[in-house]
Amino acid sequence: MDNFQFYSPTEFVFGMDTEGQCGAYVKKYGGTKVLVHYGSQSAVKSGLLGRVTTSLEQEGIPYVTLGGVQPNPRDTLVYEGIELVRKEGIDFILAVGGGSVIDSAKGIAVGVPYEGDFWDMYSRSVPVKAALPVATVLTIAAAGSEGSSSSVITKEEGMLKRSIGSDLIRPRFSILNPQLTCTLPAYQTACGATDIMAHVFERYFTNTKEVEITDRLCEAVLCTMVKETPRVIADPNNYESRANIMWAGTIAHNNIVGVGRSHDWNSHGLEHELSGLYDVAHGAGLAVMMPAWMDYVYHHDIMRFAQMAVRVFGIPMNFENPEDTALKGIKAFRKFLVEIGMPINFEQLGAKKEDIPVLVEKLGIGEGTRGGFVTLDKAAVTKIYEIAADATL
Amino acid sequence: MDNFQFYSPTEFVFGMDTEGQCGAYVKKYGGTKVLVHYGSQSAVKSGLLGRVTTSLEQEGIPYVTLGGVQPNPRDTLVYEGIELVRKEGIDFILAVGGGSVIDSAKGIAVGVPYEGDFWDMYSRSVPVKAALPVATVLTIAAAGSEGSSSSVITKEEGMLKRSIGSDLIRPRFSILNPQLTCTLPAYQTACGATDIMAHVFERYFTNTKEVEITDRLCEAVLCTMVKETPRVIADPNNYESRANIMWAGTIAHNNIVGVGRSHDWNSHGLEHELSGLYDVAHGAGLAVMMPAWMDYVYHHDIMRFAQMAVRVFGIPMNFENPEDTALKGIKAFRKFLVEIGMPINFEQLGAKKEDIPVLVEKLGIGEGTRGGFVTLDKAAVTKIYEIAADATL
Numbered sequence: 001m002d003n004f005q006f007y008s009p010t011e012f013v014f015g016m017d018t019e020g021q022c023g024a025y026v027k028k029y030g031g032t033k034v035l036v037h038y039g040s041q042s043a044v045k046s047g048l049l050g051r052v053t054t055s056l057e058q059e060g061i062p063y064v065t066l067g068g069v070q071p072n073p074r075d076t077l078v079y080e081g082i083e084l085v086r087k088e089g090i091d092f093i094l095a096v097g098g099g100s101v102i103d104s105a106k107g108i109a110v111g112v113p114y115e116g117d118f119w120d121m122y123s124r125s126v127p128v129k130a131a132l133p134v135a136t137v138l139t140i141a142a143a144g145s146e147g148s149s150s151s152v153i154t155k156e157e158g159m160l161k162r163s164i165g166s167d168l169i170r171p172r173f174s175i176l177n178p179q180l181t182c183t184l185p186a187y188q189t190a191c192g193a194t195d196i197m198a199h200v201f202e203r204y205f206t207n208t209k210e211v212e213i214t215d216r217l218c219e220a221v222l223c224t225m226v227k228e229t230p231r232v233i234a235d236p237n238n239y240e241s242r243a244n245i246m247w248a249g250t251i252a253h254n255n256i257v258g259v260g261r262s263h264d265w266n267s268h269g270l271e272h273e274l275s276g277l278y279d280v281a282h283g284a285g286l287a288v289m290m291p292a293w294m295d296y297v298y299h300h301d302i303m304r305f306a307q308m309a310v311r312v313f314g315i316p317m318n319f320e321n322p323e324d325t326a327l328k329g330i331k332a333f334r335k336f337l338v339e340i341g342m343p344i345n346f347e348q349l350g351a352k353k354e355d356i357p358v359l360v361e362k363l364g365i366g367e368g369t370r371g372g373f374v375t376l377d378k379a380a381v382t383k384i385y386e387i388a389a390d391a392t393l
Numbered sequence: 394m395d396n397f398q399f400y401s402p403t404e405f406v407f408g409m410d411t412e413g414q415c416g417a418y419v420k421k422y423g424g425t426k427v428l429v430h431y432g433s434q435s436a437v438k439s440g441l442l443g444r445v446t447t448s449l450e451q452e453g454i455p456y457v458t459l460g461g462v463q464p465n466p467r468d469t470l471v472y473e474g475i476e477l478v479r480k481e482g483i484d485f486i487l488a489v490g491g492g493s494v495i496d497s498a499k500g501i502a503v504g505v506p507y508e509g510d511f512w513d514m515y516s517r518s519v520p521v522k523a524a525l526p527v528a529t530v531l532t533i534a535a536a537g538s539e540g541s542s543s544s545v546i547t548k549e550e551g552m553l554k555r556s557i558g559s560d561l562i563r564p565r566f567s568i569l570n571p572q573l574t575c576t577l578p579a580y581q582t583a584c585g586a587t588d589i590m591a592h593v594f595e596r597y598f599t600n601t602k603e604v605e606i607t608d609r610l611c612e613a614v615l616c617t618m619v620k621e622t623p624r625v626i627a628d629p630n631n632y633e634s635r636a637n638i639m640w641a642g643t644i645a646h647n648n649i650v651g652v653g654r655s656h657d658w659n660s661h662g663l664e665h666e667l668s669g670l671y672d673v674a675h676g677a678g679l680a681v682m683m684p685a686w687m688d689y690v691y692h693h694d695i696m697r698f699a700q701m702a703v704r705v706f707g708i709p710m711n712f713e714n715p716e717d718t719a720l721k722g723i724k725a726f727r728k729f730l731v732e733i734g735m736p737i738n739f740e741q742l743g744a745k746k747e748d749i750p751v752l753v754e755k756l757g758i759g760e761g762t763r764g765g766f767v768t769l770d771k772a773a774v775t776k777i778y779e780i781a782a783d784a785t786l
Contacts, residue, residue: 001571001636003408008401014653015396178394210633213617213641220609227605240603243394247653248606256649260407260640 001211001260008254010147011173014247016239018177019048019137022094023055029133029172031092034063035085037105039097043067043139048180052096052137064088069097072154072161072275072282073104075119081108082118085132095136095171098192099143102136106151106169109134121164122153128166136174141181141246142192142283144199144253146174154276160362161272176250178242186233190340191283193229196249197222198286202265203258205297205304205373215307217257222312224248226336233340264372267293270384273359278351287342288349292388294330297374302326334393346389353389356382394604394653401647403540404566407640409632411570412441412530415487416448422526422565424485427456428478430498432490436460436532441573445489445530457481462490465547465554465668465675466497468512474501475511478525488529488564491585492536495529499544499562502527514557515546521559529567534574534639535585535676537592537646539567547669553755554665569643571635579626583733584676586622589642590615591679595658596651598690598697598766608700610650615705617641619729626733657765660686663777666752671744680735681742685781687723690767695719727786739782746782749775 013021026034034056036049043049049065056063066081085093085108095105111118113130120126136146145151149170152163181189204218224244231241251257270293271285298305306322309315309329313336318324334344343349360382370376376384406414419427427449429442436442442458449456459474478486478501488498504511506523513519529539538544542563545556574582597611617637624634644650663686664678691698699715702708702722706729711717727737736742753775763769769777 001408001633001640003411005404005406007404009404011398011400011402013398015394018396210637212620213614213637213644216613216616217610217644220613221606223609224606240394243653244603244606247394251606251610251649256644260636 002208002262004259006255006259007167008147008170008256010171010254012147012176012250013173014176016177016179018175019051019180020055022052022135022137022175023057023059023061025135025173025175026056026061026092026094027059029092029135031061031133033088033090033092034061035081035088035090035093035108036063036065037069037081037093037095037097037101037108038065038067039069039101041067043096046183048137048139049096052094064090069101069104071100072279073100073107075153075155078104078107078111078118078153082111085112091132093132093134095134096139098138098140099145102134102143102145102171103151103153105134105136106131106145107153109169110164110166119155122162124162128164128168131166131168133172134169135172138174138176138246139180140184140188140192141242141249142195144196144249146171146176147250147254152272159276159279161276174250176246178239178246181242181246182237182239184236186236186341188281189232189236190229190342191281192249193225193245193340194283194287194337194342196245196252197225198267198290199252200257201290202268203261203263204308205264206261207373208261211261214257214259214261219311221248221252221257226312229340266370266372266376269370270363270381273362274349274351276362277355277359278349280349280351284343284349287337288344288346288351288388288391289384291330291334291337291344292384292391294333295387296380296384298326298330300374305329331393334391338393344393345391351389353386356385356389359385395601395655397652399648399652400560401540401563401649403564403647405540405569405643406566407569409570409572411568412444412573413448415445415528415530415568416450416452416454418528418566418568419449419454419485419487420452422485422528424454424526426481426483426485427454428474428483428486428501429456429458430462430474430486430488430490430494430501431458431460432462432494434460436489439576441530441532442489445487457483462494462497464493465672466493466500468500468546468548471497471500471504471511471546475504478505484525486525486527488527489532491531491533492538495527495536495538495564496544496546498527498529499524499538500546502562503557503559512548515555517555521557521561524559524561526565527562528565531567531569531639532573533577533581533585534635534642535588537589537642539564539569540643540647545665552669552672554669567643569639571632571639574635574639575630575632577629579629579734581674582625582629583622583735584674585642586618586638586733587676587680587730587735589638589645590618591660591683592645593650594683595661596654596656597701598657599654600766601654604654607650607652607654612704614641614645614650619705622733659763659765659769662763663756663774666755667742667744669755670748670752671742673742673744677736677742680730681737681739681744681781681784682777684723684727684730684737685777685784687726688780689773689777691719691723693767698722724786727784731786737786738784744782746779749778749782752778
């Protein structure tokens, strides 16, 4: 096990009707004027935004709202938010929505105290040194941003996706009410589930030896997703399944399942170019890229893939031929994705095989490599995109 | 799943040689004068205390030391610590040791700002409202106090064990260096492992339905302990096993494996009277009490015990007779305990069957009941002590 630091100070408030507590929690964490940041009008129409602002009013906390966050949240709205927060003297940012809204809120939070262009931090030319406090009322189980130290923003010019990571942007509190996810369409639910599983797989495929505890914790989240996801696809109002998935989504990405070991993150990296270029859902892109990446790398550690097959997908171990078990595990993952309505190749996703050179170019790998479970060069990432393009069950 | 709040703000610094960072972390968390609280002279002889104080000196942080914490830490030393901290104007308490030292430090931390007798809080006549910041350098993987909100202190007069629980006593940071646990005798290592597993079992045996994610997380910790404990007993210097156990011990008790569900805690409650009366190791007492409690309650939910048997101990499911599987699971747990050198009955522990009425009396159950997985009355706890007294493999 590698040395590590783990810090997850977010206070999670989980369960039915918990959004009514957000005013009290803003007060607890010192907010005196709030930016309520949200996405589409559905947050307004559903009555959620009204319940949130009523809760703030009950505590006498003034607020300003800023909606319009799109999936793959854009730099343009972050600039607008930074300006608004500065003008209004706001000291607390409350994201009401899914990962895109939260990531946008985190972008505003680091941008306000920074004198230059906030994109400097996302392009990694300067580190994050300060941030306004952020909190969340989560509406989609997927990105894990409600408990994570990261934020991904898309620069509209060129559709470049870039990220930051800092403990300063871990939410002060996150309100997780599974009821709010019951109205999500099946496709978005499945995209979220795929994202959650991908967050775990990126940590599961490690070159660090002897990490039984985090292996087992990863498998705990994966087994839960394998059990619960088809249940919510079949019955969207199943509160218990929604609850299990929502908490699994937080645990999948606050890094409790990833400490003390090397990670991969190449499926995410390769997917970011897909959803950047085509503006497809991140989870759907991962459904295409993650198994393709597995196909390409599994030779590197056949026993680890066999372990996944046995412990996560319940495939019997083939002791004479572990590779057979490993391959059956990857196949089981693709079957699971198809079962929950996810695409598994470019055509189903709405991507084009002839764009692969563009994707590789945008990835910016050049003559270099990307580290991870297996180090990838330009030829390798091209091959993974090619596998993804043509994949079938 | 039940509604819950989860808050684990402790910063964990894990790995080899990490104790050298404690000065920097005290500074980060605002300590200006430190009480270094420890147990036996072994912390001095091993050089650990010297490394800790050197680290404080390097940051220019003054400190006062207070050693002498015993297993089942006593109120008498807590009183002494409170007086010392007040006299010296100390504002930060650093526990260097295992659960007893940390619990004693937490007792001092809540006692200093409280005007009355600190025992009022442990006897639950007043709530905890303030506490000095506490941090830890952990030397024993067992109690989980390094990440928990609880503290157990024994009142010397009458050897009464009582506890408090408050987010205010969650450590600011905890330094976890598995190397420090390599010198632990096998018996103490096994006691710690038993305590860790008991912390999970108390949460695992729940009446809350549909808690797959926390069930799986519980099983993750238990499987890790089943694998790693015999390895460290056989090879005390196995760093990797020590590391897995140490982190498992923290996760077992910061409540990440216990949210959203009812708990039991009767094995702990019944054990506290044993270790109170005989001053035996808490983990050894649990090794006797926990399986006895299982024997008494398993009828209440045979399938849950079968699940434990299958998922934790790898017993094949007997679909024609799930009770057989459940019983084989309890037997496997006792066999595991014997294998790691733990007692499983009163004689092996050094307790006396004829004292059962005394134990029941001290438990203070009277004509009432204790809630949990199964509600227990006086006859029930008497029976559990009787099963524990006579248990064999």
